[in-house]
Structures are given as structure tokens and as C-alpha cells.
Amino acid sequence: MDKYNAEGYPDPTAAEALGNLEREEKAKSHRPCVFICSPFAGDIKINLENARKYLRFAVDKGAIPFAPHLLYPQVMDDHDPDERKLGLFFGMVWLRKCNELWVFGSHISSGMRTEIDKATKHRMTIRYFTENCKEVQKI
Incomplete structure (x- = not known):
């Protein structure tokens, strides 16, 4: 996950939000x-x-x-x-x-x-x- 915005500045909030979305998508497709x-x-x-x-x-x-x-x-x-x-x-x-x-x-x-x-x-x-x-x- 890229933790920087388009200008190269750190953007931890967006990185965390995108990471949460990825985890939710993985959980939907999880098969035990x-x-x-x-x-x-x-x-x-x-x-x-x-x-x-x-x-x-x-x-x-x-x-x-x-x-x-x-x-x-x-x-x-x-x-x-x-x-x-x-x-x-x-x-x-x-x-x-x-x-x-x-x-x-x-x-x-x-x-x-x-x-x-x-x-x-x-x-x-x-x-x-x-x-x-x-x-x-x-x-």
C-alpha cells in the first residue's frame, strides 16, 4: 500500500482507509x-x-x-x-x-x-x- 499522495507527501489516513478496504474484500472471499x-x-x-x-x-x-x-x-x-x-x-x-x-x-x-x-x-x-x-x- 502506497503511504504517499500524488505529490509525494505522507498520507497515512488514505493508506489506512485503502488497507481497510483491501482487508474487507479479502474477508468476503475468505474460504475457511x-x-x-x-x-x-x-x-x-x-x-x-x-x-x-x-x-x-x-x-x-x-x-x-x-x-x-x-x-x-x-x-x-x-x-x-x-x-x-x-x-x-x-x-x-x-x-x-x-x-x-x-x-x-x-x-x-x-x-x-x-x-x-x-x-x-x-x-x-x-x-x-x-x-x-x-x-x-x-x-
């Missing part, structure tokens, strides 16, 4: 990063379909979603304890980079519980949704 928290283990086929649905829901709501259980199982073996542990660690790193945690479904798996506990510890916004993407107070 959200971490999608839903079951993976169990009926993996259904759980992956649901995770894709939840990801799409977040996109439609104006968020930038991240669902590690859609990404890491493509390249890591969830049945290998070391790789599962590594994948969960990767997810925790990404969780801390997100603005909010969105929890989907009425069943809270152990992996989901770990994510919720981490988000709670770091005072992140946690939002709860049903399997049909209806927001609820808490599951």
Missing part, C-alpha cells in the same frame, strides 16, 4: 479450511462414499475441505499398523493447518475421537453434522 472427520474403518466402501459426499457438501458451503481418509489410503496400507500410525500422524499435521473440524455421522470411531480431542485441545471450532449433512449441536 475445514478438516472432514468421518469414519473410515468398517464398511470402507460406504464410508468412502460418505466422505466424498461430505467433502462435496463442504465445497458447496464455501469451505476448502481436507479429508485425509480419502487421500492416504490410496498410497498407504491401513492394515499395516506402522503405515496406519503414520497416516494418522499426517492427518494430525493437516488438522492443525485447518480452521475448523467438521464431524459427520453418529458413530465416532477411535480415529475420529483422536481428531476431536486434538481440535478441542487447540480450541478449534468443531461443527457436528448428521450423515445427511444436517448441522446439529453435538452428536
Whole structure:
């Protein structure tokens, strides 16, 4: 932001006003990063379909979603304890980079519980949704 007027004199008032306008415009276009928290283990086929649905829901709501259980199982073996542990660690790193945690479904798996506990510890916004993407107070 240029802090000088056309004649080269300092103009902090105009610079501040223009800076405020820029910040307001950025805020209008801000999309929060959200971490999608839903079951993976169990009926993996259904759980992956649901995770894709939840990801799409977040996109439609104006968020930038991240669902590690859609990404890491493509390249890591969830049945290998070391790789599962590594994948969960990767997810925790990404969780801390997100603005909010969105929890989907009425069943809270152990992996989901770990994510919720981490988000709670770091005072992140946690939002709860049903399997049909209806927001609820808490599951």
C-alpha cells in the first residue's frame, strides 16, 4: 500500500482507509479450511462414499475441505499398523493447518475421537453434522 499522495507527501489516513478496504474484500472471499472427520474403518466402501459426499457438501458451503481418509489410503496400507500410525500422524499435521473440524455421522470411531480431542485441545471450532449433512449441536 502506497503511504504517499500524488505529490509525494505522507498520507497515512488514505493508506489506512485503502488497507481497510483491501482487508474487507479479502474477508468476503475468505474460504475457511475445514478438516472432514468421518469414519473410515468398517464398511470402507460406504464410508468412502460418505466422505466424498461430505467433502462435496463442504465445497458447496464455501469451505476448502481436507479429508485425509480419502487421500492416504490410496498410497498407504491401513492394515499395516506402522503405515496406519503414520497416516494418522499426517492427518494430525493437516488438522492443525485447518480452521475448523467438521464431524459427520453418529458413530465416532477411535480415529475420529483422536481428531476431536486434538481440535478441542487447540480450541478449534468443531461443527457436528448428521450423515445427511444436517448441522446439529453435538452428536
